Amino acid sequence: MKKRIGVYICHCGTNIAATVDCEGLVRFANTLPGVKVARDYRYLCSDPGQDLIQKDIQELSLDRVVIAACSPRMHESTFRNLLSSSGMNPYLLHIANIREQCSWVHQDRIQATEKASQILRAAVARVLGQQALTPRKFGIQPSVLVVGAGIAGIQAALTIANGGMKVTLVEKAPFIGGHMAQLDKTFPTLDCSSCIFTPRTVEVARSQGIELLINSEVLEVTGFVGNFKVKVQKNPTFVDFNKCTGCGDCVEACVLKKGTPSEFEEGMARRKAVYIPFPQAVPLKAVVDKESCLFLSRGKCKKTCIQACKAGAIDFEQKEEVMEREVGSIIIATGYDPFDPHLLPQYGYGVYDNVITGLQFERLSSPSGPTQGEILLKDGTVPKAIAFLHCIGSRDENANLHCSRICCMASMKQAHLAKEKTGADIYEFYIDINAFGKGYQEFYKRVREEGIYFIRGKGSEIFKRNGRLVVAAEDTLLGTPLEIPVDMVVLGTGLTPRRNAERVAQIFGISRSADGFFMEAHPKLRPVATQVDGIFLAGCCQGPKDIPDTVAQASAAAAEVMSLLTRGEIEIEPTVATIDPELCAGCKLCIEYCPHSAIEFFETKGISSVNEALCKGCGACAAICPSKAARQNHFTQHQVLAEVEGLVT
């Protein structure tokens, strides 16, 4: 039967029309086989533009539509919806991209029009062979996996659980809270971090809707939006949490006298092998670290902890446990690693005791920290002068190019606390002050009023002279080199992607941007989604953020998840692969090449078959299949070759 194709050419204002002769293109389209009608219009995506197409479909009984306009990434779904609402199958549409791939990249009008004609001819040739496809519908599991229990994960989990859905919250550490739990006060309001945060962590522990898995990691994710299957490994804490009362008797009894550097205290204090991370920890339970435990690492210990525990909670027999959960959606909130200043040796970190990182300063300043909140040097004395160096490991081609956003404010807040607590002379070495948030510029003014010296110049080097630390820099506003002696240097270390970000990205099938953080689906319009449907991002795993922005993004991720899950069912693109059982020789090459493990082999029949629910429609099997049994819907050999022929004719 002869096809009746409607061809519509968009001017996109002058975006296309200035470079491509749209009227000429209409005349050309009318010469192509199967074209019933061809028109051009200023903005096809506008309501009148869509009305024009709809009217044609109905009055001229069109059975194929070609839109020559912008990239299909922009408006393919717009026009597919239009076809649906006009009574056509949406897969009988093809978009000819004459904007991004033609008018925007060329200047010569004649040549650009010629190229647009070729693109259009290919589109018409292709659309002739396109077939009607029907999206498949699947049910949605009304439950969510949140990975990481810092402030981002906690905010998202609580929001979703309070909305009545089940949340599994997985945390790698033996406690929840992440970096926010380590902070003393928060800028610019100087709220005590644990005071505002502890109620939230306690709420997580008490929430009926949240299953909290601490000391746990996600091993594997299979399935697809609405129906993910997740394997989580719970690592042993060697303490039975049902019995442990958090009394700390075991910690007292542990024979590891010298202890090992405490992760929570950023190495500023030492902990035993069995320990409670910090006094407000949730859950408030003891855990055994198998690296430092003498019994677990060397097999030799009197096991005094077991004797000391009246509840009988210590259990060295505990093993890893792998569990499976089925969830409809996933939020990744795995946070950041602070920049390791050993990588910039000019700052003497690791060489000098009193060169510390921003997070280490937080622990010093925290009332629950190793000095009960006093700002002290390693020898226990009070510093008389302190330097804060901005942009350490950020905005630096030698480390990370990105701005870590929080360090200017964190440094100024720490300068304020240090001034208040010690009265020391305080120097802030900065390049630019990025005081970007609500109340931040006001805070900057406040610390200036407090008499903190701001020196516009990046710290170049730290060395020691006459027993004191010296910061070498330039006062760039005066053009004068400086060497300022101080007692303590706080490095404003930036935020970097987690060291295991690549592995996490692989497990979830998501991508990373050039800076190494996880990549959002669109930097402006889809800032919490990923390229994988049903997987969302929250907090610093997507890029450096302060607490307000993290909480906002986590709430947004929760809203996305709830919007998805309340739909009840989800449509999946029908552009998947199929394998013709008549042609399949059972060579299994496709199974080897399928990146999504979507192809199964049926031993009884000796053939392979695609699981449509798992297939992402990448086409790898169709390309590799030697007997042409594997076919990619909407990208069949016939359709693709017709398109190529259209281009080269």
Place this chain on the structure above:
Amino acid sequence: MKIDPKTFTKDYLLHLCIQCGTCTGGCPVKYRSPLNMRRLVRETYFTDPFPSLSKRAEIWACTTCSTCSLRCPSGVKNVELLMAIRNYLANKGEVPSTIRDALENTLMQGNPWGRFRDRRADWAKALGVKIFGEATSETLFYVGCAPSYDPRVQRVATALVKIFQNAGVDFAILGKKESCCGNEIRRMGEQALFKKLAKDNTILFKKLGIKKIITTSPHCYNAFQNEYPDLNLPVQHYTQVLVHLIETGHLHFSKELGTSVTYHDPCFLGKQNKVFEEPRKILASIPQCEFMEMERSRERSLCCEGGGGRMWAEGGTEGKRNAEIRIREAVSLGAKTLATACPFCLLTFEDSVKTSGLADQIAVKDIAELVDETTK
């Protein structure tokens, strides 16, 4: 070579500068001259006043230690810019007379001091060293200008020859065919002469069938390793060779050193080429050598001011020399010997030990000499 200040911004990425001052803050001559690298980048970025800008005497104060470029957070090529400005001046003949002489000498005699080319290998006469032309080898011991002519550094070259012979290393030197590597020539602004030297040396090395090069000086090492476009031969600084000889059991220590030693990282070996461990490993394997680390070491080593043509520049700096600061640091640490692994560092320190009157408290030695003393 044609130099156009209008392309400096593009060539040296001046437009990327965020004016943070990391360069000036870490500059070893920041208190010794008005040179301000940050400001120089900014001023050159606006090329209009360039001719007057380039007349400033401080252009010649830079030691090309490269601390500024290595730390620059924006990837600005500060030192390359400075060398281009010097090149621009050299093309116009506006270079200090002592620098001009060094450049001319290199053209005429193959060394910046203008010593006779024919006498380049005199130091090696009694040592039984193979010389390319009369004998052959796969390994070139490229001696360098200072070790060939300066009596103090000749002792380093001699020590190295003895060590190599002792360890059974097959090698030969170029003798009077050896010409300056050009590293300092390029840094003094004579890009064209550098290119000629690089080309001639490369052709010579290839013609002689040389497969591998060992250098005395980190400066020559840097030129061969990083700046000769067509060399493509493995190059080692002698400290890398000695570590290998020690570790593979080819070099045995027979004597105890019996003193305390600290080590100064030469800029062209350490911060520029990241050879930090080898010199320390050598010192650690010398018997009875008490090693002490100075406050400013490795990436934070304070430049001795011997590089970038400063060996041939007169004045341009004021105040206490870095070499003297360095000597005092070593003395206050309690070290009896300040060791280094670079002819220029050795010479600047020898000078400063004398001028500061500390000669009775500390000796300046090259690591090669310490190894030679303890392996005889």
